Amino acid sequence: MKDSWVRASLKDIPLYYNPKVKAIRMDTSINVLGPNTCLDEVLNKCREMDLNQYPAPYSDGLRRALARKYGLHEDNFVVGNGSDEMLDVVFKSFMEPGETVATPYPSYVLHSFFVKINGGRSVTADLAPGFELDPDALLKEKSKVIILCTPNNPTANTFDHRDVEKVIREHDGPVVVDEAYGEFAKESFMPLVDDYENLIVTRTFSKAYGLAGLRIGYMASNLKMADQLQRVKIPYSLNRVSEAAAIAALENPRYVEEGVKLVNEQRDALSDGLRALGFKVFPSASNFILFKSPVPSSDLVSRLAAKGVLIRDFGKLRLLEDCVRTTVGTEELNRLLLTKLKEVMEEW
Numbered sequence: 001m002k003d004s005w006v007r008a009s010l011k012d013i014p015l016y017y018n019p020k021v022k023a024i025r026m027d028t029s030i031n032v033l034g035p036n037t038c039l040d041e042v043l044n045k046c047r048e049m050d051l052n053q054y055p056a057p058y059s060d061g062l063r064r065a066l067a068r069k070y071g072l073h074e075d076n077f078v079v080g081n082g083s084d085e086m087l088d089v090v091f092k093s094f095m096e097p098g099e100t101v102a103t104p105y106p107s108y109v110l111h112s113f114f115v116k117i118n119g120g121r122s123v124t125a126d127l128a129p130g131f132e133l134d135p136d137a138l139l140k141e142k143s144k145v146i147i148l149c150t151p152n153n154p155t156a157n158t159f160d161h162r163d164v165e166k167v168i169r170e171h172d173g174p175v176v177v178d179e180a181y182g183e184f185a186k187e188s189f190m191p192l193v194d195d196y197e198n199l200i201v202t203r204t205f206s207k208a209y210g211l212a213g214l215r216i217g218y219m220a221s222n223l224k225m226a227d228q229l230q231r232v233k234i235p236y237s238l239n240r241v242s243e244a245a246a247i248a249a250l251e252n253p254r255y256v257e258e259g260v261k262l263v264n265e266q267r268d269a270l271s272d273g274l275r276a277l278g279f280k281v282f283p284s285a286s287n288f289i290l291f292k293s294p295v296p297s298s299d300l301v302s303r304l305a306a307k308g309v310l311i312r313d314f315g316k317l318r319l320l321e322d323c324v325r326t327t328v329g330t331e332e333l334n335r336l337l338l339t340k341l342k343e344v345m346e347e348w
């Protein structure tokens with residue numbers, strides 16, 4: 001391959017986070033109860049499926065199930081291969097090459113990845129102290145699209161509902177609210193999708209629903225916008241096994257409820273335990289916690305990984321110097337994490 005063949009804007013694009021260590025994964029913010037309990041039954045049923053047939057191009061069965069769950073119309077929804085695909089479809093649909101997308105900073109790393117691979121440019125507006133959203137700073141960028149996630153990854157706080165609504169109301173263009181951790185939060189923008197011309201809410205089966213390996217996500221917006229997004233999405237992008245599992249998971253709300261309950265029971269204790277070890281812990285409204293290490297975070301993470309527990313290092317990012325993120329685990333997992341962290345700090 002000649003370098004000159006590559007699209008100029010993509011020559012320096014790095015590979016995504018791809019850790020090679022064998023360790024207990026507390027770095028991905030998934031449901032720590034293990035795979036969704038609906039899976040045994042639904043995967044058995046999949047044996048009888050005609051998997052020589054294509055899935056429905058727009059996953060109508062799952063869209064109907066989502067419509068029932070939220071009290072919306074099935075045509076409010078677009079579903080696909082993870083909410084990551086949904087983000088890709090949004091930028092493909094609305095952004096001309098060279099146009100800008102505004103995102104708060106720090107936030108989800110892949111937002112700017114999807115902007116870049118679609119030929120756009122990310123502009124960021126720093127979060128205010130306490131990682132609060134600064135709506136005016138975002139609006140001031142006059143970007144084509146605005147995207148934010150609440151609860152925010154990796155800072156773990158939710159943004160003030162009024163601040164987000166201000167962004168939706170005052171931005172002249174699509175606004176994406178990424179609710180990947182929405183099941184853990186008290187508020188959602190999902191009920192508002194028909195109220196705004198420009199609101200898109202994305203959600204996923206990867207986190208609270210415990211189905212990350214099956215890659216299922218969805219977005220909702222008003223009917224006109226959803227219709228446009230649907231036409232851009234790659235037909236058949238959600239496979240039949242994943243669609244069946246997602247429908248079964250919606251019929252098994254108890255698993256999600258238990259995951260949320262576990263987080264509510266364990267989060268404060270884990271935060272206290274981290275503080276007792278000398279870490280600065282940021283407030284969390286989700287199933288993960290961001291905390292700041294008094295020793296270099298890259299060393300902390302690699303030494304902890306050598307002891308069998310993997311957490312995620314964000315310490316190279318501006319405003320997150322020496323910060324790391326861990327999933328809130330079960331009581332047992334959290335104890336293991338704290339024990340190993342204590343050893344690392346004592347050996348330091």
Ligand SMILES: *Cc1c(COP(=O)(O)O)cnc(C)c1O
Pocket residue numbers: 081082083084085108149153178180203204205206207212215216217
């Ligand atoms: C994990 C995550 C996603 C990705 O969800 P998938 O459905 O697995 O593609 C999207 N946004 C945020 C903020 C996330 O943390």
